[in-house]
Every structure is written in C-alpha cells, then in structure tokens.
Amino acid sequence: MDDGTQTIATLPLARAHIDAGARMVPFAGYSMPVQYPTGVMAEHQHTRAHCGLFDVSHMGQVILWAETVEAAARALETLVPVDVLGLGEGRQRYGFFTNDSGGILDDLMIANRGDHLFLVVNAACKANDIGLMRAALPPLGVEVEVIEDRVLLAVQGPEAGAVVAALDPQADDMRFMDVGGLTLAGAKVWVSRSGYTGEDGFEISVQVSQARTVFDALCADERVALIGLGARDSLRLEAGLCLYGHDIDTATSPVEARLTWAMQKVRRPGGDRSGGFPGEARIFKELEDGARRARVGLRPEARAPMREGVPLFDAEQGGTQVGQVTSGGFGPSVIHPVAMGYVDAAFADTDTALWGEVRGKRLPVRVTALPFTPLRFKR
Amino acid sequence: MKYTEEHEWLRVEGDIIVVGVTEYAVTQLGDLVFVELPDVGRQVSRDEDIVVIESVKAASDILAPLDGEVVEVNEAIVEDPAMVNSDPTGAAWFFKMKVPDTSAVDQFMDEDAYKALID
Numbered sequence: 001m002d003d004g005t006q007t008i009a010t011l012p013l014a015r016a017h018i019d020a021g022a023r024m025v026p027f028a029g030y031s032m033p034v035q036y037p038t039g040v041m042a043e044h045q046h047t048r049a050h051c052g053l054f055d056v057s058h059m060g061q062v063i064l065w066a067e068t069v070e071a072a073a074r075a076l077e078t079l080v081p082v083d084v085l086g087l088g089e090g091r092q093r094y095g096f097f098t099n100d101s102g103g104i105l106d107d108l109m110i111a112n113r114g115d116h117l118f119l120v121v122n123a124a125c126k127a128n129d130i131g132l133m134r135a136a137l138p139p140l141g142v143e144v145e146v147i148e149d150r151v152l153l154a155v156q157g158p159e160a161g162a163v164v165a166a167l168d169p170q171a172d173d174m175r176f177m178d179v180g181g182l183t184l185a186g187a188k189v190w191v192s193r194s195g196y197t198g199e200d201g202f203e204i205s206v207q208v209s210q211a212r213t214v215f216d217a218l219c220a221d222e223r224v225a226l227i228g229l230g231a232r233d234s235l236r237l238e239a240g241l242c243l244y245g246h247d248i249d250t251a252t253s254p255v256e257a258r259l260t261w262a263m264q265k266v267r268r269p270g271g272d273r274s275g276g277f278p279g280e281a282r283i284f285k286e287l288e289d290g291a292r293r294a295r296v297g298l299r300p301e302a303r304a305p306m307r308e309g310v311p312l313f314d315a316e317q318g319g320t321q322v323g324q325v326t327s328g329g330f331g332p333s334v335i336h337p338v339a340m341g342y343v344d345a346a347f348a349d350t351d352t353a354l355w356g357e358v359r360g361k362r363l364p365v366r367v368t369a370l371p372f373t374p375l376r377f378k379r
Numbered sequence: 380m381k382y383t384e385e386h387e388w389l390r391v392e393g394d395i396i397v398v399g400v401t402e403y404a405v406t407q408l409g410d411l412v413f414v415e416l417p418d419v420g421r422q423v424s425r426d427e428d429i430v431v432i433e434s435v436k437a438a439s440d441i442l443a444p445l446d447g448e449v450v451e452v453n454e455a456i457v458e459d460p461a462m463v464n465s466d467p468t469g470a471a472w473f474f475k476m477k478v479p480d481t482s483a484v485d486q487f488m489d490e491d492a493y494k495a496l497i498d
Contacts, residue, residue: 040435041410230409230436303413303457305433330412330435337413359431 011057012151012208013215020226027229028123030058035228043231044332047197048373051157052227052235053218060126061147061205064117064137072117075140076110079132081254081277083264087112092177092192094262096254097129102282103250104257105132107242109203111179111192118179118190120152120203122244150190151211156201156235159223161378164191164202167217171202176377185217186210193378196232198239198371200378237338238331240297240370246308247295247326247340253279255286256342257295294348297370298325298339298356302363305330305337306356312343313355316362322347325356331372338372339365380468381484382493383444388468391481395451398444399472400432400463403497409434411460416452416474423449423476430473432463444487447478 009030011017018024022033033055035043046052066072073084082095092111096104106125111118121129133144155164164171168182171191179192187210195201206214218224233243242248248257265271269284277283300306305328312323328339339356347354350369355362381389386404390397405411413433423429423443430441452474456462463471488496 035409039409044435234435304415304431305413305438307438330433332410332435 009058011055012211013055013057016212016215017055017226022226022228025229028058030123032058033226033228035230036226038225040228040230040234041332043225043227044234046225047157047199047227047231047235048333049158050225051155051159051163051201051221051223052197052231053215053224054154054156054227054232055151055215056154056203057151058123059152060119060121060123060129061150061152062119062121062130062133063145063147064119064133065115065143065145066141069112069115069117071140072142073112075137075142076117077267077273078140078276079136079278080108080110081263081267081280081283082110083266083273084110084117085273086264086266089114090178090180092179092194096248096259096262097132098254098277098279098283099250100278101250102253102279102286104244104248104252104254105129105250107244107248107259109192109194113179113190124245147205149208150205151208151215153204153206153211153215153218154195154201155204155218155224156195156197156199156227158199158376160199160201163218163221163223164204166221174202176200176379184214187214189214196239196241197235198241198373198375199235200376233327234329234332237327237329237340238333238371238373239375240340240372242295243327252295252342253283253286253291255283256291256293260287290345293323293342293344295326295340296343296348297368297372298328298341298354298365299368299372300328300337300339300356300363300365303337304358304363306339306358306363306365310339310341310356310358312341312365313357313362314347316355316364319355322354334372340370343367380490381487382490382496383442383487384496385442385444386497387441387444389444389484389487391484392475394477394481395475396445396447396478396481396484397472397475398441400441400467401493402467405464405467408432408439409436411463413438414456414460414463414473416454416457417449419449419452421449423447432460441473443476445476445478445483447476449474450477451475
C-alpha cells in the first residue's frame with residue numbers, strides 16, 4: 001500500500017479535517033488524519049473523558065441482499081465461524097473471515113438490518129473481502145453490494161450517548177451492538193451502538209451528500225473533539241482489541257487469538273450448524289486440544305514501551321524466545337506502556353514473567369489480563 | 380544557540396556544550412512518554428545514537444553532535460518526559476558534553492539558517 005505505486009484516495013470530508021488542522025498520512029490506501037493540533041495524548045484522554053469523533057470512512061461498507069435475510073445469513077455462514085442466522089433483527093455481532101488453513105482473512109462487524117445484512121470490514125482487506133464474497137455468495141443467491149457513497153463516522157466516549165441523543169433522542173433506546181436508523185441534523189443515518197475504543201459510542205453511516213452536515217452538527221457539541229488514527233490505536237490497544245495485520249492475520253487462528261467467544265455454540269462441534277466454514281479442521285482441533293500459542297496482554301514493567309516485533313524470552317539472559325509483541329506502545333489512560341502479543345501456550349498464564357528485548361536489552365514484562373482499561377459499553 | 384540538521388540545539392556554556400531538541404522536533408514527535416539518556420562519563424563519537432526518545436506512537440534516536448564526553452544528563456526529563464514537550468529549549472535540555480574545542484559548534488546552523496530549513 002505504501003510503495004507509492006498505488007494512488008492514495010481522498011476522504012469525502014478531507015477538507016474538514018485539514019481545516020481542523022489534521023496531520024494527514026497515507027494509511028491503507030487513504031490519506032487519513034493521524035492527529036489534530038492537540039496531539040495523540042490529549043485526543044486519547046478526551047475520548048475516555050468526554051466524546052471523540054473519528055472519520056473511519058476508509059473502512060469497507062457492504063450490504064448482502066438475498067431472498068430473505070435468513071438466506072443471506074446462511075450463505076455468509078459458509079465464510080465465517082459465527083452464528084449469523086441467530087443474529088436478531090436490529091442486532092450486530094463481531095466475526096471474522098477464515099481461510100482454509102484456519103487463519104483469519106479479516107475481522108468484521110455483521111449487522112442484521114431487517115431485510116439485509118450490513119457488514120463493515122477493514123480498509124486494507126476490503127478488496128480481498130469483496131472478492132471472496134463475490135466468488136462465494138452469488139451462487140448461494142446473495143447479491144454483494146459495495147457501498148461507496150457513504151461516510152462512516154465513529155462517536156466514542158462516556159458522553160457519546162448524550163451527544164447523539166441531543167440530535168435524535170431515539171439514540172437513548174439503543175444498547176451495545178444494537179443497529180438502527182436515526183435522523184441526525186436532517187440526515188437519515190444507519191447507526192450501530194459500537195466502536196473500537198472500549199467506550200460506549202456509535203458508528204454512523206451517512207450519505208456523502210449529507211456527511212458534512214452531520215459532521216458539523218457533531219463538532220458543534222462542545223463535548224466533542226476530533227480524534228485521529230494515532231489515538232484510535234492507543235485507545236483500542238488499551239481496550240485489548242485486535243488490529244488486523246498486526247494482532248491477527250492469515251497465520252493466526254481464532255483459537256490462538258483467543259477470539260473463540262465470537263464463535264457461538266451452534267457453529268462448534270455438536271452444534272446444529274457445526275462447521276461448514278473454511279479452516280474448520282484446524283479450528284476444531286485447536287478447540288479440542290488447545291492452540292500451541294496464545295494472544296495475551298503484556299505489561300512492560302520498565303518505562304520503555306515494547307513495540308510490535310519485540311521478541312519475548314523466558315529468561316533475562318540466554319533462555320529461549322517464547323513469543324513476540326504484535327502491538328505495543330504507551331497507554332495514556334493507564335499511564336504506563338501496554339502491549340499484546342503471542343506467547344507459547346506454556347507461558348500464557350496471567351502473571352507469567354517474561355523479558356522483552358528492546359534495543360539489545362532484556363527488560364521485564366508480565367503476561368496480564370486484557371483489557372488494560374475497563375470496557376464501558378452500554379449493555 | 381546553534382542547530383543541527385537532526386533538530387538538536389547546542390548552547391555553549393564555558394567549555395561545555397548543552398544539547399537539547401528543538402520546538403520543531405517536539406511538534407513532529409508528539410507527546411513524549413519515554414527518555415533514555417547516556418551514562419555520565421561516556422565517550423561518544425559524532426553521529427552516534429546516544430539518546431532514545433519515544434512518543435505515544437514511535438521511537439526516535441538522538442545523535443551525539445560532536446565527539447566528546449558526556450558530563451551531565453538531565454534526569455528530570457527521564458522522570459517526566461512531558462517536560463520535553465512543554466519546555467524543549469529551557470528546562471528540558473538532554474545532556475551536557477565536554478568537547479576538545481567548543482568552537483566546533485560554529486559549523487552548525489544559526490537560527491536564521493535553521494528556520495529556513497524547517498520552513
């Protein structure tokens with residue numbers, strides 16, 4: 001993506017970000033705001049204390065149409081180890097596309113919007129995801145519609161509920177992972193009560209022609225501050241949420257990634273719709289026998305952050321490499337370095353002492369429970 | 380005050396050179412969360428990485444601007460890296476070094492030349 005041979009796409013609201021003083025950087029083929037003038041630390045803390053507004057229009061929005069939403073759900077279940085059929089109208093759940101070797105092709109949100117499924121997929125994976133669905137789903141009676149004319153905004157933080165309800169009081173009726181329609185500043189928008197920060201909040205899909213109106217209406221609320229990709233990353237890391245391409249990828253299975261909570265019983269061995277997704281053999285074997293490695297939270301005990309790629313050892317000197325950091329940095333809310341990574345199963349228990357090698361020095365790090373900050377969803 | 384292309388500032392105090400990073404560097408780096416300074420007494424060579432600074436997002440190195448000996452480091456910025464963001468050219472100096480000849484700093488940019496570089 002960053003080799004300069006691909007064109008960089010411009011967000012529909014790019015002008016608004018630049019006018020707000022954003023520093024724009026190329027990310028997943030888009031020119032994206034990485035931070036605004038207050039900086040990553042202040043943006044992170046504002047989101048945890050008040051309400052952050054993120055433009056995540058780089059993400060892919062896809063609708064699956066079929067004769068019935070049940071038919072679309074049954075078809076999508078051939079690509080994801082998730083109970084899509086059991087997802088009620090007006091509800092959303094997390095899932096992932098798997099490959100034949102049981103790795104993760106992408107993670108996504110799946111919403112039942114009554115007469116269709118609405119999916120949100122990662123920017124860097126969306127071309128592959130769409131190709132995968134267009135190959136697999138039409139023979140099962142599903143039309144794959146890629147939504148290109150809608151902006152996606154996220155509003156996150158403890159005041160997000162009040163901010164959105166001030167524009168449409170019906171927002172108050174939604175709880176975590178509900179989806180529905182609201183009218184914000186005259187625009188009919190698709191909304192889910194979810195996000196990627198560990199805070200309460202909403203993701204709002206709005207037509208490009210009305211996006212600036214909605215964006216300005218949200219910005220006009222003094223509780224709202226614009227938040228860039230930098231703080232988005234530190235917020236999701238503190239919340240223990242995976243970043244595709246870093247914490248999960250085609251080599252990591254859902255069992256290794258400790259995402260089996262997203263694989264409902266009905267798709268597991270003995271369930272009514274057990275299996276029938278790519279990589280079933282490996283995933284079921286790991287469910288039974290355990291995986292050889294696991295994704296864990298990591299708490300560096302010195303001041304130095306341990307970033308992606310830092311190798312983890314079982315001794316301060318010598319010893320064996322038993323894992324690697326996949327995401328790491330500083331947690332502005334917990335005020336210490338935070339990381340996650342994979343370690344061999346024997347070292348995955350909470351409180352296991354390990355050493356991360358940073359600039360040639362082994363520094364202590366402890367396996368810790370995720371998340372680092374309490375999740376504050378409106379259940 | 381003199382400036383390097385690596386966005387360090389140098390100030391001569393008697394036979395000692397005080398080194399820090401510029402306001403511009405701090406703006407580019409963002410909020411600092413970690414600083415690692417060299418040991419006092421260390422002999423360093425020009426362009427050797429001797430300081431590590433990390434912001435929320437990324438790590439960077441600071442180079443020794445000249446050959447010399449580190450004679451003092453600012454432990455206050457290790458305790459509170461945010462000081463570097465709030466007062467980079469004052470209280471948040473990084474280290475002091477003894478060099479064979481302080482006139483060596485004359486080779487670096489003056490304020491006008493540095494401003495031209497970052498504009």
